[in-house]
Amino acid sequence: MSLVSHLHFLKQRPHLFSWLKITIWFFLGAVIGIFFFSSFVYIYYKETYRDKIYPGVIINNVEFGGKTKNDVKKYFVEQNKIIQNKRLQFSSPPLTATISASQLNLGYDEEMLADQAYSIARSGNFFSDIYLSFESYLHGITLSPAYHYSDQELQSLITKFQKAINVDPVNARFTYNNGRVTEFKTAKVGKSVSVAGITDYMQNKSVPHLLSGSGNLINVPMPIETIKPDVSSSQANSMGIAERIGIGTSLFHGSIANRIFNIQLAVSRLNGILIKPGESFSFDNAVGDISSLTGYKQAYVIQNGRTVLGDGGGICQVSTTFFRAILNAGMPVLERHPHAYRVHYYEEDSAPGIDAAIYTPTVDLKFKNDSGHYILVQAFADIENEQLTFELYGTSDGRISHVSTPVILSQSPAPEPLYQDDPTLPKGQVKQVDFAAGGANVYFTYSVTKNGKEIISDKFSSNYRPWQAIFLRGTKEG
Numbered sequence: 001m002s003l004v005s006h007l008h009f010l011k012q013r014p015h016l017f018s019w020l021k022i023t024i025w026f027f028l029g030a031v032i033g034i035f036f037f038s039s040f041v042y043i044y045y046k047e048t049y050r051d052k053i054y055p056g057v058i059i060n061n062v063e064f065g066g067k068t069k070n071d072v073k074k075y076f077v078e079q080n081k082i083i084q085n086k087r088l089q090f091s092s093p094p095l096t097a098t099i100s101a102s103q104l105n106l107g108y109d110e111e112m113l114a115d116q117a118y119s120i121a122r123s124g125n126f127f128s129d130i131y132l133s134f135e136s137y138l139h140g141i142t143l144s145p146a147y148h149y150s151d152q153e154l155q156s157l158i159t160k161f162q163k164a165i166n167v168d169p170v171n172a173r174f175t176y177n178n179g180r181v182t183e184f185k186t187a188k189v190g191k192s193v194s195v196a197g198i199t200d201y202m203q204n205k206s207v208p209h210l211l212s213g214s215g216n217l218i219n220v221p222m223p224i225e226t227i228k229p230d231v232s233s234s235q236a237n238s239m240g241i242a243e244r245i246g247i248g249t250s251l252f253h254g255s256i257a258n259r260i261f262n263i264q265l266a267v268s269r270l271n272g273i274l275i276k277p278g279e280s281f282s283f284d285n286a287v288g289d290i291s292s293l294t295g296y297k298q299a300y301v302i303q304n305g306r307t308v309l310g311d312g313g314g315i316c317q318v319s320t321t322f323f324r325a326i327l328n329a330g331m332p333v334l335e336r337h338p339h340a341y342r343v344h345y346y347e348e349d350s351a352p353g354i355d356a357a358i359y360t361p362t363v364d365l366k367f368k369n370d371s372g373h374y375i376l377v378q379a380f381a382d383i384e385n386e387q388l389t390f391e392l393y394g395t396s397d398g399r400i401s402h403v404s405t406p407v408i409l410s411q412s413p414a415p416e417p418l419y420q421d422d423p424t425l426p427k428g429q430v431k432q433v434d435f436a437a438g439g440a441n442v443y444f445t446y447s448v449t450k451n452g453k454e455i456i457s458d459k460f461s462s463n464y465r466p467w468q469a470i471f472l473r474g475t476k477e478g
Contacts, residue, residue, distance in 0.1 A: 056135075058140055088101070092221065105150040251349050262315060269287055339355055411439060
């Protein structure tokens, strides 16, 4: 800067400071003026709505600005009258329960809603209240509806469902000793009524549904949550035995005591057997010798065309049931023989033809474990319901089994009843031990698919001779 320019700036300096000073005082006065004016307006605004709700406060799509707390209460009291006669039907099989809104004391919480609406911009924080006042006036503030209901009535309802539905989870158990599984229990997922779920519904959805529904009944699915066991099946053992892969059942209604005993004995010797991957299983080998020397009792068997007492009567009930489990699991059957005659036990819960006879050591039932995993045999006889069940456990490889409905190609009538003397029964007593069955030529098909590809296609045929009803006549004196 030149000397002349510098002298000129010094001459103008007092004027610049004077102008800057005036400008600062002007803006300061304007700010103070705006502050006092805004304060006056805010005070006037607050005084105008001293006992009223500020403009822009909205609940349930209704604007309550300028209304009193009492006005809000009255509005929601009237809304509650609309829903008092409506009902909620809670359902989760097998239980359904219906309760009215009035019984539940269900409705808008008018007291809380009135307090919430009135409390907007009345927090006691000056700046926060100013902000909320203008926010409400310019854009509106929407409050979520609040509801009330009777905790006692709801808990009573929940308790009924809990008693009918709640099931505790079951931890898996697997005890392996000397090549057999001595204790086995698969893990089971528990279930429980979701208290949090139904509470959420009551607090957030119940009243809107009652008001929006066209009818007087609102269906409410009772929420159910699953409870995982602490120990899963896969954690309980290292053999990959985690799930049921097959099941077979049969009925033994009317069996004599010795026959039931033999069934139970054979079941005890098969239960817990482990079948290795790739192993060919032999029923005869697994059961072992069937005679009085191995604990079996005499029961009626068919031998040489006659019903006679023989060791191990009833074991074919076991082999037949096991055969059905093999089919259900989709395993390849290596050997199976039909009975010579139709046996009524095996047709009580099945069409004819799905049976398997055994006669150690020449007539056997065999299958191959081609699942790639161990298979565990679980068997139990329900004496009360006279039902035998075999379950096979392992790891599913995705195979799907299909057993067709047996086809009867031809039939022949049963012969006349046969009466046989029995020295073990009191004289004059007659006991039926076999039932008439017509002869039949039957077959069914068996196929298994895996990943959309057929891996097994088989056909099982049975040619049953006609069989007569057989009665035993007692000859025992005294």
